Amino acid sequence: MHIKNIFCFLLVVVWHNQYAQNDLLLDAQKLCNEKNYEQAIPMLEKVILHPETKGDPASWHIRSYAYLQSYKQFGPANTSKIFMLDTAMTSAIKSISLDSTNSFGENNNAFIKNGAATYYKIGSILLRDSLNTGKSEIYYQKYKKYTAIINPTFNLKQKDIEYYNTMGSIFADLYMRNNFDQKHGDIAKMALLKVLELDPKNISANINLGILYYNQGATLMRMMDYDVDLAQLDVIQENAKKLFKQSLPFMIKVYELDPKAEKALESLQGIYSALLDEEKANEFKQKKEALNKK
Amino acid sequence: MQNFDPNAKVKAVFLYNFTRYFEWPEKMKSGNFIIHIIGTNNSLSGELNKMATTKQVGNQKLEIKNSTNLDATIKPHIIFLLNESSDLLKDISAKYKGKGALIVTEKGGLAKSGSAINFVAIDSKLKFEYSKTNAVKAGLKTSEELKSLAIAVD
Numbered sequence: 001m002h003i004k005n006i007f008c009f010l011l012v013v014v015w016h017n018q019y020a021q022n023d024l025l026l027d028a029q030k031l032c033n034e035k036n037y038e039q040a041i042p043m044l045e046k047v048i049l050h051p052e053t054k055g056d057p058a059s060w061h062i063r064s065y066a067y068l069q070s071y072k073q074f075g076p077a078n079t080s081k082i083f084m085l086d087t088a089m090t091s092a093i094k095s096i097s098l099d100s101t102n103s104f105g106e107n108n109n110a111f112i113k114n115g116a117a118t119y120y121k122i123g124s125i126l127l128r129d130s131l132n133t134g135k136s137e138i139y140y141q142k143y144k145k146y147t148a149i150i151n152p153t154f155n156l157k158q159k160d161i162e163y164y165n166t167m168g169s170i171f172a173d174l175y176m177r178n179n180f181d182q183k184h185g186d187i188a189k190m191a192l193l194k195v196l197e198l199d200p201k202n203i204s205a206n207i208n209l210g211i212l213y214y215n216q217g218a219t220l221m222r223m224m225d226y227d228v229d230l231a232q233l234d235v236i237q238e239n240a241k242k243l244f245k246q247s248l249p250f251m252i253k254v255y256e257l258d259p260k261a262e263k264a265l266e267s268l269q270g271i272y273s274a275l276l277d278e279e280k281a282n283e284f285k286q287k288k289e290a291l292n293k294k
Numbered sequence: 295m296q297n298f299d300p301n302a303k304v305k306a307v308f309l310y311n312f313t314r315y316f317e318w319p320e321k322m323k324s325g326n327f328i329i330h331i332i333g334t335n336n337s338l339s340g341e342l343n344k345m346a347t348t349k350q351v352g353n354q355k356l357e358i359k360n361s362t363n364l365d366a367t368i369k370p371h372i373i374f375l376l377n378e379s380s381d382l383l384k385d386i387s388a389k390y391k392g393k394g395a396l397i398v399t400e401k402g403g404l405a406k407s408g409s410a411i412n413f414v415a416i417d418s419k420l421k422f423e424y425s426k427t428n429a430v431k432a433g434l435k436t437s438e439e440l441k442s443l444a445i446a447v448d
Binding site: 230 | 295296298299300301303304306307308310311345348349415417418419420443
């Protein structure tokens, strides 16, 4: 149900119960109807403290609505006014807990669903902002929390896979674009490993992890100065080798899951070549060439 | 994956290191320091040319030459015979005997067949075999220290 329609419904509900409610609630309700949330909110703050109305699910429900609409007036996915969205959500939850007759159930759920979607949207936007990755996860966790409340059977595992795969891809890309900055690489790795915990056969996460480990090894080599001495060169080769070897199982997994995955064939050729196993590198080179001939 | 060949970089670092462990004849200490690659490896050529823009050997500028066959007009300090050109080793080692060219190869057994340095893959790492005898034959003064870092073949 659309939020505007919900509001008309609410107005009627509150109007019918007006004699049992404090006048303040009714006044706040009217202000909400006029979209004057700025004035309605201080009234609703009093309503939820007033002995006559604080236990009324309608008080919390209207408060939720007022905060939700007021939050939206500040523009989509606004983080500076996020307390308004938070207040809208906690108010809807409070209304549900007081609503023994389930008079506002459908509308409260719609509010929460709307809020959860907003949290998800904010989380997705912040995900693309490398300075706010941590915050992104906070909003994503809020999305999960409220989604689970209104729909306990919702497949959050699938959503986790999508979210952390997106995070992994974004940071793997940032890692490449920011001169192989370790910080971005580590975040990508953490996110992609989370995906594989939930879905070990996830092709995208396996490919990205394989590439990430390979790139980290290659970066060690690339950053090396030409005049490092031979002892240092041996240490750098050893460290890079470990990373190349770490990339292998992820790429082999992709190949096992999809033997025609060109990216896996090409990557395996590169990884084996970096490991100086020319026989294996050629094997995958030929497989890729054979695939392209078909 | 990033467009970068780790093995080309390692070989470039090795080649640059070798310039510290050998002494070339006096007549070769002026002009550019020439590394001549025989064979085709675009990654390696690219890496060495990149190296040549920032490094030099003593006062000598690095210059990278590349051909698919022996080029008598080039007076190299280092000749790197790529795997595909290994068959040329016998001719090259004879031609450059005593002329002060360090011959580097990358095929099993070649340090025993004429090259002074031969790259080998051991446990997924690039290492090198070293033949002091072949280095001396080539007209180079050698360092004992290099032997301790290499797989000595003689």
